[in-house]
Amino acid sequence: MSKGKGGGDAFQRMNFLYQVRGKGKKRQTITCLVCGTIKRFPTKRGYQLWYDSIEAREKASAAKVQQPPGDKA
Numbered sequence: 001m002s003k004g005k006g007g008g009d010a011f012q013r014m015n016f017l018y019q020v021r022g023k024g025k026k027r028q029t030i031t032c033l034v035c036g037t038i039k040r041f042p043t044k045r046g047y048q049l050w051y052d053s054i055e056a057r058e059k060a061s062a063a064k065v066q067q068p069p070g071d072k073a
Contacts, residue, residue: 030039041049050056 027040
């Protein structure tokens, strides 16, 4: 596959075609070439996505335990 202006390698994963841009910058940008969705991930050493953190898991499990208002058991 030839590289056009802006560079980036195209690859296919899970039946979608993605293009990776911004390698070597402060963040990595992944663009879906089918629907145009853009996702940006920081490349800072030690960076962890919020939903991978322990706090996120604790909040998610606490939300599951709580009953919605109005329900009386």
